[in-house]
Amino acid sequence: MPARGDHDARRRDLSEAVWRVVAEQGFTGLTMRAVAAEMDASTGLVTHYFPSKAALVRHALELAAERVDTMERHVPSAPGLAGLRAAILDVVPVDPERVAMNRVWVSSWDLALADPTLGEAQRERYDRWRARLRGHVEAAVARGELPDGADVDDVAVSAAAFTHGLVTQALFDPAAFPVARLEGLVAGFVEGLGSQNPNPS
Amino acid sequence: MPARGDHDARRRDLSEAVWRVVAEQGFTGLTMRAVAAEMDASTGLVTHYFPSKAALVRHALELAAERVDTMERHVPSAPGLAGLRAAILDVVPVDPERVAMNRVWVSSWDLALADPTLGEAQRERYDRWRARLRGHVEAAVARGELPDGADVDDVAVSAAAFTHGLVTQALFDPAAFPVARLEGLVAGFVEGLGSQNPNPS
DNA sequence: CTACGTACCAAACATTTGTTATGCACCTCG
DNA sequence: CGAGGTGCATAACAAATGTTTGGTACGTAG
Numbered sequence: 001m002p003a004r005g006d007h008d009a010r011r012r013d014l015s016e017a018v019w020r021v022v023a024e025q026g027f028t029g030l031t032m033r034a035v036a037a038e039m040d041a042s043t044g045l046v047t048h049y050f051p052s053k054a055a056l057v058r059h060a061l062e063l064a065a066e067r068v069d070t071m072e073r074h075v076p077s078a079p080g081l082a083g084l085r086a087a088i089l090d091v092v093p094v095d096p097e098r099v100a101m102n103r104v105w106v107s108s109w110d111l112a113l114a115d116p117t118l119g120e121a122q123r124e125r126y127d128r129w130r131a132r133l134r135g136h137v138e139a140a141v142a143r144g145e146l147p148d149g150a151d152v153d154d155v156a157v158s159a160a161a162f163t164h165g166l167v168t169q170a171l172f173d174p175a176a177f178p179v180a181r182l183e184g185l186v187a188g189f190v191e192g193l194g195s196q197n198p199n200p201s
Numbered sequence: 202m203p204a205r206g207d208h209d210a211r212r213r214d215l216s217e218a219v220w221r222v223v224a225e226q227g228f229t230g231l232t233m234r235a236v237a238a239e240m241d242a243s244t245g246l247v248t249h250y251f252p253s254k255a256a257l258v259r260h261a262l263e264l265a266a267e268r269v270d271t272m273e274r275h276v277p278s279a280p281g282l283a284g285l286r287a288a289i290l291d292v293v294p295v296d297p298e299r300v301a302m303n304r305v306w307v308s309s310w311d312l313a314l315a316d317p318t319l320g321e322a323q324r325e326r327y328d329r330w331r332a333r334l335r336g337h338v339e340a341a342v343a344r345g346e347l348p349d350g351a352d353v354d355d356v357a358v359s360a361a362a363f364t365h366g367l368v369t370q371a372l373f374d375p376a377a378f379p380v381a382r383l384e385g386l387v388a389g390f391v392e393g394l395g396s397q398n399p400n401p402s
Numbered sequence: 403c404t405a406c407g408t409a410c411c412a413a414a415c416a417t418t419t420g421t422t423a424t425g426c427a428c429c430t431c432g
Numbered sequence: 433c434g435a436g437g438t439g440c441a442t443a444a445c446a447a448a449t450g451t452t453t454g455g456t457a458c459g460t461a462g
Contacts, residue, residue: 010439026315028229031419042441043420053420103314110311113304113372114227123373154386157370161386164369165362171314172324189359192393211409232449243411244450254450 013039014049018060023100026107030060057111061118064104065125071098072132080143084136085190088163092186093170094179102167130156145194155193162189214240215250219261224301227308231261258312262319265305266326272299273333281344285337286391289364293387294371295380303368331357346395356394363390 017038022030032053036043050056072090077083093099112118134156140146146155166185170177218239223231233254237244251257272291279287294300313319335357341347347356367386371378 007439024315026311028311029315032421033419042443044441044443045439047421048438048440051421107311107314109369110227110229110308113308114225114230119373126370126373154389157367157386158363158390161366161370162359162363163366165364165366166358168310168365169327169358169362172320172327185355185358185362188355208409233451234449243413245411245413246409248451249408249410252451 010045011049014046015059015063018056019063019100019104022060022104022107026103027057027060027111028107030056032056060104061108061121064101064108067097067101068105071101080136080140081145081190081194083139084133084159084193085186087133087136088159088186088190089183091163091167092182093167093174093177094182099171099174102171106168106171126160130160133159140193158193159189211246212250215247216260216264219257220264220301220305223261223305223308227304228258228261228312229308231257233257261305262309262322265302265309268298268302269306272302281337281341282346282391282395284340285334285360285394286387288334288337289360289387289391290384292364292368293383294368294375294378295383300372300375303372307369307372327361331361334360341394359394360390 014035017035018030021034021038025034032043032046035056036046039045046056050059068091072087078086091098091102093102108118109122112122130153134152137146137150137152137155137159141148141150141152163186166177166182170182215236218236219231222235222239226235233244233247236257237247240246247257251260269292273288278284292299292303294303309319310323313323331354335353338347338351338353338356338360342349342351342353364387367378367383371383
């Protein structure tokens with residue numbers, strides 16, 4: 001009963017076009033016609049795969065979540081603080097792919113702050129990311145690289161904060177943040193954790 | 202020759218309305234009609250003060266820059282690391298005003314990443330902020346609170362990164378980041394700086 | 403008091419953008 | 433080889449939004 005077999009291929013083309021549009025124009029520039037133009041097609045093609053604008057936005061966010069997942073598993077296992085450093089470096093914009101990913105991510109916050117549903121999704125993503133970072137922190141405590149009384153939750157929050165804050169600065173001034181400097185900053189941050197006092201609260 | 206004297210007052214009303222709209226709806230929701238509705242007026246009033254949408258957006262960003270300036274001067278002078286901690290706490294969302302300010306700020310990044318002019322403006326603002334933070338870092342080095350070989354530029358970048366990353370997480374999950382926790386996290390970060398190694402680069 | 407310019411409203415207008423409808427080509431199945 | 437459904441273009445439609453215009457009220461200058 002179905003007609004063609006390259007449905008999945010086309011859908012992948014669509015995803016690529018959506019990705020490029022958002023990475024370059026932000027979510028403000030994400031429009032049916034922009035996506036269509038990006039792949040030299042008609043708006044009919046876009047609506048054929050995404051029945052509404054909301055579905056398009058949802059798909060863009062799913063793409064972002066999916067790509068960040070694959071990038072974060074890039075270095076699967078390293079011990080303790082080295083693992084934390086690797087996890088941070090998996091996110092930081094050290095190559096064009098990661099630059100695009102972070103641009104999409106940061107752009108999405110405009111919508112996510114205004115839309116409760118998207119905001120909640122973002123909150124959950126932060127939760128999962130912090131949980132993953134916390135795993136590395138706990139390993140570091142177990143290895144004696146961090147003081148035994150360290151609050152692993154707080155350290156995970158700090159690591160996530162440092163990472164995303166660095167991402168933002170780098171996105172707006174790529175020339176000032178070449179790969180070598182990013183690596184040095186991340187290394188410095190992780191080393192600094194080793195001597196942090198246990199949380200007095 | 203001019204007509205009325207409450208021009209400035211009305212303009213202040215306009216600014217207030219623009220601010221509320223952006224804080225609640227983001228820059229995506231910043232529209233002539235939304236601003237007009239926010240102050241129970243007509244779109245004619247809005248266009249009378251802002252001839253175009255671009256002017257409206259520019260004004261919203263000027264407002265954000267202005268308010269962040271006044272808030273950062275809130276605690277004018279403290280010595281060394283204590284000054285750095287105060288400077289960070291001046292930005293973090295510890296009250297409704299600062300929550301609104303940060304929401305506006307984060308929302309603006311969607312537009313700023315897509316528009317080269319706005320992006321450049323954001324870059325310059327980061328530069329100025331980092332310069333101010335660097336002042337505190339240099340004072341801390343002079344007071345012996347940081348090692349003499351510390352790279353003050355890198356520490357300023359790290360402080361800005363930690364701050365904005367913490368802001369973002371707090372905005373999406375206010376319940377998880379009450380004032381006390383924010384203060385504890387900031388204090389922990391600043392204390393951790395004291396023992397960071399000099400940058401080997 | 404008249405003239406004129408400012409402040410503003412109300413509504414029309416043009417553009418952008420999301421959505422829907424129509425039609426055609428092609429592929430698969432019977 | 434015909435029937436029906438998929439994939440997609442074309443284009444009309446509708447809603448939202450930026451922009452422009454005509455008109456009114458009012459205050460100040462002369």
